[in-house]
Structures are given as C-alpha cells and as structure tokens.
Amino acid sequence: xxxxxxxxxxxxxxxxxxxxxxxxxxxxxxxxxxxxxxxxxxxxxxxxxxxxxxxxxxxxxxxxxxxxxxxxxxxxxxxxxxxxxxxxxxxxxxxxxxxxxxxxxxxxxxxxxxxxxxxxxxxxxxxxxxxxxxxxxxxxxxxxxxxxxxx
Numbered sequence: 001x002x003x004x005x006x007x008x009x010x011x012x013x014x015x016x017x018x019x020x021x022x023x024x025x026x027x028x029x030x031x032x033x034x035x036x037x038x039x040x041x042x043x044x045x046x047x048x049x050x051x052x053x054x055x056x057x058x059x060x061x062x063x064x065x066x067x068x069x070x071x072x073x074x075x076x077x078x079x080x081x082x083x084x085x086x087x088x089x090x091x092x093x094x095x096x097x098x099x100x101x102x103x104x105x106x107x108x109x110x111x112x113x114x115x116x117x118x119x120x121x122x123x124x125x126x127x128x129x130x131x132x133x134x135x136x137x138x139x140x141x142x143x144x145x146x147x148x149x150x151x
Contacts (some may be wrong), residue, residue: 010139016020020051026129032060033136045073050121055090059112063093084126
C-alpha cells in the first residue's frame with residue numbers, strides 16, 4: 001500500500017480552522033501540547049469529522065476528553081444512526097505525561113507515532129494520508145516530522 005508523507009498542520013489554541021483540501025478518508029494524529037477551551041476542542045472535533053477523518057489518534061494531557069468530543073461530533077454528524085463499517089470513525093486516546101501522574105499512566109509520543117505509521121487501520125478504507133495536527137503555542141514542524149519519520 002502506498003502511503004503519502006504526513007502533512008503537518010500547526011494550530012494555535014484559538015486559531016481559525018483551515019479547509020483541509022485534497023484529504024478524504026484520512027488518518028489524523030492530534031498532538032495537543034496546550035490546554036484549550038472546551039468549545040475549541042469541540043470546534044476542532046467537528047472540523048475533523050466534517051473534513052473526512054476516518055481514524056483519529058489523540059495524544060494529550062486530557063486525551064480522554066478529546067476522544068469523547070471526537071466520538072460525539074461524529075455521532076452528531078451522523079444523526080446518531082447505526083452506521084455501516086465504511087462510515088465508522090475510529091478514535092483512540094493516548095495520555096501524555098502530566099505533573100503528579102503515576103508512572104505507567106502515560107504514553108510517549110514516539111509510541112503513538114509508531115502505531116499510527118505501522119498498525120493503525122480502518123476496517124473499510126485504506127488510509128493513504130496522515131494529517132498531524134499540532135495544537136501548541138508555537139510550531140515544531142521539523143521536530144514533529146522527524147519524530148514521525150523515525151517511529
């Protein structure tokens with residue numbers, strides 16, 4: 001299966017969401033390095049669903065809240081109907097390390113990137129495109145792309 005190089009997109013915490021052109025049935029890896037308002041998290045979740053994301057992996061301190069909002073945005077977009085396999089959106093949450101957390105409760109970003117590159121799949125679609133959405137105050141394109149390539 002031919003996979004395209006990942007696309008990197010930096011989003012400042014309250015930046016406008018761009019149109020995602022030339023992507024359909026894609027895999028997204030959200031690298032969330034800052035806290036965002038719940039409304040912003042919901043806007044990003046709805047934007048991913050509306051843009052054609054079929055598999056989302058979230059690495060964040062509040063990864064479970066992200067997973068829930070993406071799942072709920074997908075349910076909302078599909079009118080809470082039972083879906084065919086082709087219409088499923090698969091979402092996984094990967095806990096980033098946070099202060100006061102016990103050892104073993106977090107995952108390294110390298111592990112998430114490895115899984116995204118080598119194992120993450122959809123039951124009905126070949127996902128040739130990967131979008132890395134980096135939500136942070138400042139971009140780190142080279143570091144993030146290098147880490148993904150090395151995974």
